[in-house]
Amino acid sequence: MTQWIEACAAGDVAEEDVMRFDHGGRTFAIYRSPSDTYYATDGLCTHEKIHLADGLVMDHTIECPKHNGRFDYTTGAAKGAPVCINLKTYPVKVEAGKVFINIA
Amino acid sequence: MVIVGAGMAGARAVIALRAADYKGPITLIGEELHLPYDRPPLSKASITSEEAPAPILLLDEDQLRSLNAIFINHTKAVKLDVKAKTVALSNGQSVAYDKLLIATGAKPRRLTIPGGEHAIVLRDFPDAEVLRAKFKPGKKIAIIGGGFIGLELAASARKLGCDVTLIEAQPRILMRGVPEAIAKIVHDKHISEGVNILTGTGLARLEAQAVHLADGRVIPADTMIAGIGAAPEVSLAAEAGLKIDNGIVCDEHLRTSAPDVYAAGDCCNFPHGMFGGRRTRLETWRSATDQANTAVANMLGGSVVHHALPWFWSDQHDLTLQIAGMGDLGIKTVTRQLSPEAFIIFHITDEGRLVGASGIGPGNSIGRDVKLTEMLIAKGISPSAAQLADPNIALKSLLKG
DSSP: OOOEEEEEEGGGSOTTEEEEEEETTEEEEEEEOTTSOEEEEESBOTTTOOBGGGSEEETTEEEOTTTOOEEETTTTEEOBTTBOSOOOEEOEEEETTEEEEEOO | OEEEOOSHHHHHHHHHHHHTTOOSOEEEEOSSSSOSBOSGGGGTHHHHOSSOOOOOBSSOHHHHHHTTEEEEOSOOEEEEETTTTEEEETTSOEEEOSSEEEOOOEEEOOOOSTTGGGEEOOOSHHHHHHHHHHOOTTOEEEEEOOSHHHHHHHHHHHHTTOEEEEEOSSSSSOTTTSOHHHHHHHHHHHHHTTOEEEOSOOEEEEETTEEEETTSOEEEOSEEEEOOOEEEOOHHHHHTTOOBSSSEEOOTTOBOSSTTEEEOSTTEEEEETTTTTEEEEOOOHHHHHHHHHHHHHHHTTOOOOOOOOOEEEEEETTEEEEEEEOGGGOSEEEEEEEETTEEEEEEEOTTOOEEEEEEEEETTSSHHHHHHHHHHHHTTOOOOHHHHHOTTSOHHHHHHO
């Protein structure tokens, strides 16, 4: 099943950065990599439910602003203590300058 | 490998040993009943959560099993013999080691004034459960000490509807390690949340239900709490003849003065590799992990100098503050205003070297820029004061510049 939702304009996210997107009571994080590819994950850190969009993107890593838990946002993989639970990721497509994520 | 102390540093050392592919036996010895757990929630969620709290475990039974580590709980290491390379335990057992990590942490200081025993302290999960039971609406709570523990407990007690007085002997709260501009915001926040703060106020004595101040005033209290700092737990090391000076004295590799014995966490005093070998002892969550990682690398034959930057945070009401680096080495400060309510103070030496950052703001508004400052310091990059002050210049661009 697919459920493509428009999250933002492509230009809303700076390169190597992240922004928060809330939809239907859920919160997501939309990333733009240094090589200009877009990704999406759940918006909250799996450690203490902090908004990752307040965190720091370096290359393909998002670091939580609270306790420095790190994830590879392209795969959702947790990269060691204090985080041990992976982030859920969502398919992303960019069409006509808009970023869509499949939240189904 | 034997690890004495099952707090943050001890638990992380177990994980680090296996992550480094160490295949031999690991024994972790802890004084507490519980499996290793996380301490930061003890002053906050463990007290204020609606549901009865459980310790947030750092290692559960399954993990200990899969890491093939022996955990001996509720047991004190009573004697270290560095010649025989054994540790005698309170249960009568003796454990032999090839390499030993001492991660015995710190113990809260107690008040030495008359009646000081009436003040309780917070260190472990049972302490938090005691406070949780006492923080009932309308109860009078007197907190002695305007440091992080005292302030976080004041915020938790207010959240639960207690009547809170915080007493600090120094002229302001957070004298140690926090710039005055940030302490002022924290102070004002607590006042607006209804905490009664008395600074520059000494104590005469405590009685069962009252704090008697040096100036003769009496503060009635159902519960008195001392948050006046912690002392490193060094008795095991000291009795074994290890060098002690504000903690167990280690070298830059976190080796103690005894062969094959290492230290990490709150009990460890070491020369910091990033700051010209300046000696320090850090009582922080992240340093416990960082030091465990360094010690383990060296226990396994490495020669790693401890470089990880000091960093910590505190949450009070809706404010978070974060401190990174060694701001007290700086003589100048530059402020970057991130929003009307959030800012970071950079600390700079007289040669212009960036050595620290202290930030405060609501929620998680400062975490990213404090992290970037850490990365700047670690890379030895010292932007100009004008660059640091200008919020339109991204710190990330300075890192890559």
